[in-house]
Amino acid sequence: xxxxxxxxxxxxxxxxxxxxxxxxxxxxxxxxxxxxxxxxxxxxxxxxxxxxxxxxxxxxxxxxxxxxxxxxxxxxxxxxxxxxxxx
Ligand code: FES
Numbered sequence: 001x002x003x004x005x006x007x008x009x010x011x012x013x014x015x016x017x018x019x020x021x022x023x024x025x026x027x028x029x030x031x032x033x034x035x036x037x038x039x040x041x042x043x044x045x046x047x048x049x050x051x052x053x054x055x056x057x058x059x060x061x062x063x064x065x066x067x068x069x070x071x072x073x074x075x076x077x078x079x080x081x082x083x084x085x086x087x
């Protein structure tokens with residue numbers, strides 16, 4: 001499990017292994033638009049302000065992934081303990 005932090009209010013959401021970031025955020029009442037939920041369409045793309053992403057999508061290029069400034073919460077995860085999201 002890891003945490004995502006919402007930059008706007010400092011709230012933390014725990015993301016357990018069996019949940020996606022999208023599901024964890026929704027469980028906390030944070031609505032994010034999504035479509036494919038398989039890392040293909042990019043609809044759910046969210047800005048990352050801090051932390052290292054574990055990118056699992058097919059949408060971002062390798063170059064974009066290396067910047068760790070955006071990720072697809074429908075399938076991608078965190079490598080470290082916390083990801084700070086621009087939400
Ligand atoms: Fe399609 Fe996340 S919903 S990439």
